[in-house]
Amino acid sequence: xxxxxxxxxxxxxxxxxxxxxxxxxxxxxxxxxxxxxxxxxxxxxxxxxxxxxxxxxxxxxxxxxxxxxxxxxxxxxxxxxxxxxxxxxxxxxxxxxxxxxxxxxxxxxxxxxxxxxxxxxxxxxxxxxxxxxxxxxxxxxxxxxxxxxxxxxxxxxxxxxxxxxxxxxxxxxxxxxxxxxxxxxxxxxxxxxxxxxxxxxxxxxxxxxxxxxxxxxxxxxxxxxxxxxxxxxxxxxxxxxxxxxxxxxxxxxxxxxxxxxxxxxxxxxxxxxxxxxxxxxxxxxxxxxxxxxxxxxxxxxxxxxxxxxxxxxxxxxxxx
Amino acid sequence: xxxxxxxxxxxxxxxxxxxxxxxxxxxxxxxxxxxxxxxxxxxxxxxxxxxxxxxxxxxxxxxxxxxxxxxxxxxxxxxxxxxxxxxxxxxxxxxxxxxxxxxxxxxxxxxxxxxxxxxxxxxxxxxxxxxxxxxxxxxxxxxxxxxxxxxxxxxxxxxxxxxxxxxxxxxxxxxxxxxxxxxxxxxxxxxxxxxxxxxxxxxxxxxxxxxxxxxxxxxxxxxxxxxxxxxxxxxxxxxxxxxxxxxxxxxxxxxxxxxxxxxxxxxxxxxxxx
Amino acid sequence: xxxxxxxxxxxxxxxxxxxxxxxxxxxxxxxxxxxxxxxxxxxxxxxxxxxxxxxxxxxxxxxxxxxxxxxxxxxxxxxxxxxxxxxxxxxxxxxxxxxxxxxxxxxxxxxxxxxxxxxxxxxxxxxxxxxxxxxxxxxxxxxxxxxxxxxxxxxxxxxxxxxxxxxxxxxxxxxxxxxxxxxxxxxxxxxxxxxxxxxxxxxxxxxxxxxxxxxxxxxxxxxxxxxxxxxxxxxxxxxxxxxxxxxxxxxxxxxxxxxxxxxxxxxxxxxxxxxxxxxxxxxxxxxxxx
Numbered sequence: 001x002x003x004x005x006x007x008x009x010x011x012x013x014x015x016x017x018x019x020x021x022x023x024x025x026x027x028x029x030x031x032x033x034x035x036x037x038x039x040x041x042x043x044x045x046x047x048x049x050x051x052x053x054x055x056x057x058x059x060x061x062x063x064x065x066x067x068x069x070x071x072x073x074x075x076x077x078x079x080x081x082x083x084x085x086x087x088x089x090x091x092x093x094x095x096x097x098x099x100x101x102x103x104x105x106x107x108x109x110x111x112x113x114x115x116x117x118x119x120x121x122x123x124x125x126x127x128x129x130x131x132x133x134x135x136x137x138x139x140x141x142x143x144x145x146x147x148x149x150x151x152x153x154x155x156x157x158x159x160x161x162x163x164x165x166x167x168x169x170x171x172x173x174x175x176x177x178x179x180x181x182x183x184x185x186x187x188x189x190x191x192x193x194x195x196x197x198x199x200x201x202x203x204x205x206x207x208x209x210x211x212x213x214x215x216x217x218x219x220x221x222x223x224x225x226x227x228x229x230x231x232x233x234x235x236x237x238x239x240x241x242x243x244x245x246x247x248x249x250x251x252x253x254x255x256x257x258x259x260x261x262x263x264x265x266x267x268x269x270x271x272x273x274x275x276x277x278x279x280x281x282x283x284x285x286x287x288x289x290x291x292x293x294x295x296x297x298x299x300x301x302x303x304x305x306x307x308x309x310x311x312x313x314x315x316x317x318x319x320x
Numbered sequence: 321x322x323x324x325x326x327x328x329x330x331x332x333x334x335x336x337x338x339x340x341x342x343x344x345x346x347x348x349x350x351x352x353x354x355x356x357x358x359x360x361x362x363x364x365x366x367x368x369x370x371x372x373x374x375x376x377x378x379x380x381x382x383x384x385x386x387x388x389x390x391x392x393x394x395x396x397x398x399x400x401x402x403x404x405x406x407x408x409x410x411x412x413x414x415x416x417x418x419x420x421x422x423x424x425x426x427x428x429x430x431x432x433x434x435x436x437x438x439x440x441x442x443x444x445x446x447x448x449x450x451x452x453x454x455x456x457x458x459x460x461x462x463x464x465x466x467x468x469x470x471x472x473x474x475x476x477x478x479x480x481x482x483x484x485x486x487x488x489x490x491x492x493x494x495x496x497x498x499x500x501x502x503x504x505x506x507x508x509x510x511x512x513x514x515x516x517x518x519x520x521x522x523x524x525x526x527x528x529x530x531x532x533x534x535x536x537x538x539x540x541x542x543x544x545x546x547x548x549x550x551x552x553x554x555x556x557x558x559x560x561x562x563x564x565x566x567x568x569x570x571x572x573x574x575x576x577x578x579x580x581x582x583x584x585x586x587x588x589x590x591x592x593x594x
Numbered sequence: 595x596x597x598x599x600x601x602x603x604x605x606x607x608x609x610x611x612x613x614x615x616x617x618x619x620x621x622x623x624x625x626x627x628x629x630x631x632x633x634x635x636x637x638x639x640x641x642x643x644x645x646x647x648x649x650x651x652x653x654x655x656x657x658x659x660x661x662x663x664x665x666x667x668x669x670x671x672x673x674x675x676x677x678x679x680x681x682x683x684x685x686x687x688x689x690x691x692x693x694x695x696x697x698x699x700x701x702x703x704x705x706x707x708x709x710x711x712x713x714x715x716x717x718x719x720x721x722x723x724x725x726x727x728x729x730x731x732x733x734x735x736x737x738x739x740x741x742x743x744x745x746x747x748x749x750x751x752x753x754x755x756x757x758x759x760x761x762x763x764x765x766x767x768x769x770x771x772x773x774x775x776x777x778x779x780x781x782x783x784x785x786x787x788x789x790x791x792x793x794x795x796x797x798x799x800x801x802x803x804x805x806x807x808x809x810x811x812x813x814x815x816x817x818x819x820x821x822x823x824x825x826x827x828x829x830x831x832x833x834x835x836x837x838x839x840x841x842x843x844x845x846x847x848x849x850x851x852x853x854x855x856x857x858x859x860x861x862x863x864x865x866x867x868x869x870x871x872x873x874x875x876x877x878x879x880x881x882x883x884x
Contacts, residue, residue, distance in 0.1 A: 059684060110872055112683050113627055113827070117819060118868045121861040124816065128858050175436045182435040182446065186422050189413045197409040200371050201485070202397035202426030211432060241812065245691055252688050257413060281808075285699025291692035295685050296677045314469075317418045319446045 006310040010260075021166055025159040033162055037230050039270040040165040041223045044172050046250040046262040048219035053248075054256035055180060056212045057192025059116040061244055062103045063220050065126040066096040068239030070221025071228040072130060072137060075145045080136075085148035085229065093221030100217020104210045123244060130236040142235025145228050165226050172219055177259060179215070186317050188212055189257065246273070249287060253294045255303025258315055264302050322384060324349040324493050324525040325370065330379035332369055339365045341549045342379070349384070349492075352519045352526045354540030356533060356561075358571055362549040363529040364406060367495045370527070371403050372396045384492065397426045400492035402485075404499060408478040412470035416462070416481050419470055420453040423485035456488040460514060476507045480514070487518055493525045494518065500532045508532060512539050537562065545570070599849040600842060601730045605738030607841020609800050612741045613814055614821035614833040614840075615748065616792030622828045623765040623785035626675060626686050630694035632815030633701070634790050638663045638797030639806045640701055643714050652717045656798040660791055666697070667790025671783050694811065702808040710808065714801040737799045744795060745834055752830070761785055813857070817844070820860035823867050826877020836875065 021040070025033050049063045073092035077083040083091070106118050130137050137143070147157040148164070155163075179185055187203045198205055228234045246269060254265020272290070276283040298305050307314045325347040332340045340362050347353045357363050368374045370381060372393035380389045388396050402423065410419050434442040457463040462480050465473065473481065479499055486494055496515065500508045512535055519526050530536045536543060537558045545553040545561060547570040553561055561567055613635055620628045628634075638659045645655035674689040705712075717733060724730075752758040763771040764781045772778045796814075804810070821840040825832025840863060848856035867874060 053684075059687070106869060110868060113687070114823075114868055114872050116687060117823060118865055121816075121864040125858060125861045125865070128861070132854055178436055178438045179432070182442070183421070183425060183429065183449070184432060184435055186411075186414060186418055187425060190411050190422055193411045193413065194409045196373070197405070199393040200373065200397050200403055201422055202394050202489075203422075204392075204394045245695065248688060248691065256684075281699040281701070281703030281705075283699065284695045284702065288692040288695030288697075288699060292674055292689055292696070295681070295689050295692065296674075299681060299685055317414055318421060318450060319443065320450075 005312070007312050010313055018170070025162050030158060033158060034230065035270070035274060037162045037165050038227075039267060040162075040169045041226050041230065042247075042250065042266040042270055043263055044169055044219055044223040044226075045247055046254065046266040047172065047176055047259065048216045048223065049247050050251050050254075050256065050258070050262045051176065051180075051188075051212055051219075052216045053251055054258065054261075055185065055188040055192065056209065057189075057195075058107050058209070058212075059112055060103060060107055060119045060213070061116055061248065062100075062119040062122050063216065063247055064239050064241075064244045065123045066100055066217040066220035067224035067227065067243075068126055068130060068236075069099055070096040070224030071234050071239070072224075073221075074225040075143065075228050075234045076136065078145060079143060089148075089222070089225040092225050093218050096221025096224065097214045097218035100213040100215075100220075101210050103217075104213035107209055107213065108206060120241070120244070123239075123241065127236050127240055130239065137234075137236070140236060142233055142237075144233050145231075147232065148229055161226070161229055165230065168222055168226060172222070173259065176219075180259065181316050181319055184208075184211070189317065192257070246287070249291050251301075252291060253301055255301030255306075258301070258303035258307075260306065260313075260315065261301050261303030268302075322349050323347065323382070324351070324384060325527065326380075326382040327370075328380040328382070330369060330381060331377050332365065332374055333377045339549050340369065343546075343549075343551050344379075345544055345551060345554045347493075347525060347527060349525055350519075350523060351542060352515070352540050353528065353555075354536035354543040355527065355529045355546055356531075356536055356543060357546035357552075361546045363546055364497055365549075366546065367403060367497050367527070367529055370396075370493075370495060371401055400426075400489075401495065402426065402487065402489060402491040402493075403495035404479070404482045404486050404497055406497045406501060408475070408482050410470035410473075410478055410481060410485075415467050415469055416473070417450070417453050417457065417466040419481055420456055420484045420488050421449050423488040424449050424452065426489045426491070453484075453488055456484045459487075459517075460484040461510075476503050479503065479511070483511075483514065483518075487522060487524065490522060491524060493527065496526065496528045496530075498530055499528070500530060500535050508535055511535075515539060595849060598730075599845045602734055603842030603845035604838060605731075605734035605841070606800075606803075606845065607838035608738045608741040608745070608834075609796050609837075610814075610817050610821050610841050611834040611837025612744060612792055612796040612799070613818035614825070614837045615745065615830060616789040616796070617818055618822050618825075618827060618830055618833040619792065620785060620789035621822075622830070623761055623789075624671075624675065624782050626690065627827075628670075628789065629687060629690040629815070630670060630697060631789070631793050631818065632811030632813075633694045633697035634663050634666055634793040634811075635797035635800070635814050636806075636808070636811035637666060637697060637701055638794035639714070639801040639810065640704070640808075642798040642801055643712055643806050644704075646715050652715075652802075656795075659798045660794045663794025663797070664787050664791045666794075667786040667788075668783060670790070671786035675782065675786060676779070698808060698811065705808055711805045712807070714804075714806050717802055731803070733802055737803065741796070741799055744792075748792070749830070757784060761788075813860075816860040816864075820863040820867075822874075823864050824874055826874030828878060829874070829876035832874055832876035 021036065024036055045063065045067060052058050052060050070092040073095045074088045077088035077091060078085055103119060103122060107115055110118060131140055147161065150157065150160045153160055187198065187208050190198045190201065190203060191205065191208060227238065250265035250269045251262065253268060255261025272286065276286050294301060323346040327343050327345050330340055330343045331338065343366065355363050355366065365374065369376055372388065372391060376389060380387055382388065383399055383401065388399065411422065430442050430445050454463060454466065457466055460480050460483060462477060465477060483499065499511050503511065515526060515528065516539060518524050528536060528540060540558065542555045543558060543561045544551055544555055545567050552566055552570060553564060556564065613631065617628055617631045620626055641662050642655045642659040645658055646652060670693055674693050678685050678689055752762065760776050760781050761784060763776060764778055768778055817840060821836035822833050824839060825836030840860065843863065844856055844859040847859045
């Protein structure tokens with residue numbers, strides 16, 4: 001028997017996965033389309049968090065706040081200022097990216113635990129603002145967001161939004177893949193492992209950190225906007241610590257500094273959440289247990305395990 | 321001859337302790353300069369000051385005439401100063417080839433947009449980078465390790481990769497911090513040969529801080545001796561340094577059994593290993 | 595009003611100090627930030643509630659609940675800390691977050707059909723004491739007092755007993771402690787047990803003055819984090835003082851600016867302190883080397 005080369009298998013699997021996602025809206029129920037859409041958005045989010053936490057090795061956990069800022073900015077501009085979704089969405093993402101650069105500033109001074117604490121506090125403050133700026137955000141009860149205008153595209157809105165998410169995911173993955181396989185990606189890994197050595201190699205730590213936080217903010221902001229139009233609703237509950245921990249799980253479970261890891265982690269977590277949704281407390285217990293077992297037994301996540309078994313599947317950090 | 325590196329009255333203080341005191345010296349372009357001195361005399365600190373990891377308290381550092389004293393440290397690297405470390409500092413998540421490519425950051429860089437959208441210009445750039453890195457691996461003699469990861473190498477191999485990373489950008493000045501520490505005698509000979517070739521064939525000015533005195537004596541044209549943060553000998557030939565009674569005294573003062581003579585190299589290497 | 599707020603601030607603050615102390619003990623001793631500390635607090639409050647609701651007196655319930663959380667601390671050490679002895683800080687942080695979710699899941703399931711919020715039976719009558727014109731809740735007075743006594747006892751334990759000294763030795767230098775024959779692993783176990791004991795104690799002390807609910811761990815976690823950050827994460831005295839300051843600040847803020855700001859006091863303190871003086875009031879500075 002001839003064994004297929006693992007990297008080729010992976011490539012076919014990726015193509016097949018995209019093909020399945022592309023035809024899925026016409027094959028499954030609307031609810032499942034919705035779940036798949038949420039999965040796609042979460043892969044973007046996991047990738048965004050992985051850039052900062054996995055590749056650049058910064059303990060920053062402000063991702064949920066970027067996502068919320070993207071969603072709220074988009075939603076408010078559309079509902080209050082009558083902007084078109086097609087302008088409001090990128091505007092929200094750009095704002096999230098701008099805030100991302102601000103969060104990068106403490107990351108220049110603070111390390112490890114302290115960076116984690118300050119960014120978590122930032123998430124809580126942003127959540128608190130959404131909750132208490134009632135005149136603008138509707139407080140805890142949130143507000144609804146209309147479907148984007150698809151200019152008479154002859155498919156239903158739900159499917160159209162799904163394809164918008166899918167295209168965003170593919171574009172984001174292409175760009176992030178290019179970036180992590182370049183000098184930029186290599187300097188991120190250098191920051192993660194040897195931060196003091198980086199400048200002596202000519203790496204500008206300041207601009208590199210700013211760039212990776214801005215990029216992460218941009219992706220999370222885009223995902224936030226998509227999330228809002230997918231749910232057709234925005235409320236503060238979606239940008240809370242629980243989501244933060246779920247995203248953390250995706251990255252830890254899938255594998256740090258690995259795009260394959262982000263995809264696998266997000267998929268498994270979303271599947272689990274769907275399966276366990278009916279059980280209130282058990283849900284939390286299961287997530288905790290899975291996370292703990294992963295950390296103890298597979299410190300580099302599923303992707304780490306895969307790379308260990310098939311070294312040729314190691315993510316390339318250069319173009320061959 | 322122009323000076324590659326000039327230190328003018330460099331002092332540095334940590335808390336109340338003076339780690340370097342009024343150090344002045346010149347390294348002419350193309351020279352292979354050794355810096356020796358007993359443990360804790362400030363040799364590594366001197367390298368850290370030159371590569372701008374530590375800011376100086378007073379004094380000035382010039383690189384080919386440019387005053388780099390207040391430059392940010394990444395700018396110094398881009399101006400042509402590369403270095404290695406006493407404790408090897410490779411990135412374990414990268415392969416050997418990719419680690420060497422990290423060293424190219426100090427030369428040309430690409431715009432993030434170009435990378436993100438994978439423009440033809442960037443593709444060409446990355447291809448050239450791979451070729452340069454492979455060329456350097458061949459020069460160092462470890463091209464067969466290109467696809468290994470940082471944490472899959474032996475100590476000696478790691479040192480070679482670090483040297484490759486430091487010279488891939490063709491720096492003007494190379495700072496080597498104890499490249500022979502922890503190596504066997506055969507390996508030390510290989511490293512000596514490599515340093516000589518870097519100096520002669522690539523035309524790189526080399527500043528070598530080393531504990532293995534044998535290596536320094538056989539390799540370097542001029543030697544500086546650093547004792548308790550001060551330059552005892554600014555620049556002397558190997559024989560001058562060996563015969564200098566003050567140098568002998570300084571080493572004896574630290575460890576009676578070891579003198580800075582030929583044949584003591586093994587003992588020193590053992591020290592460095594410990 | 596100022597003195598009323600000050601009094602309740604000190605009472606609450608001394609309990610925050612107790613929670614923060616538990617957290618700092620674990621950080622200082624075992625170099626781990628226990629993100630599950632809030633859940634330990636919440637578990638103690640809930641177990642205490644269950645016991646009192648079943649007719650066990652307050653102090654009996656307190657003892658039993660603290661015993662439960664102490665065992666919980668030991669379990670965390672065995673299950674999540676020891677297996678990760680050589681792992682990165684990130685792994686440890688994620689592990690304690692994972693544990694906090696597991697505990698929260700179990701606690702939430704145990705609430706069953708009880709509803710999400712339950713009221714802890716008060717220990718004393720509700721009418722406040724009036725001393726020199728200042729209103730003081732009797733419960734605040736007693737519970738704050740107990741918290742202070744516990745802190746003093748803990749300080750004495752740490753400074754005077756053999757076990758306390760061993761813990762100090764391990765937290766200063768693990769290798770050296772092992773060399774002089776201290777069983778470092780056992781000491782880690784004590785450290786986690788002790789940290790959880792403090793968290794649980796604070797939970798049962800706090801429960802009668804607030805509502806008990808499954809998510810109560812998070813808000814106390816933020817407050818004790820703020821207290822610990824303010825005091826400096828590796829200073830025992832700092833945790834206590836940070837807790838007091840935190841309690842007073844929070845009460846003043848909610849008294850003068852509105853209760854909605856009570857929630858945000860902790861975050862604001864954390865961000866300010868970390869931006870201005872990351873080592874806190876009494877902590878030691880981190881140092882980096884090439």
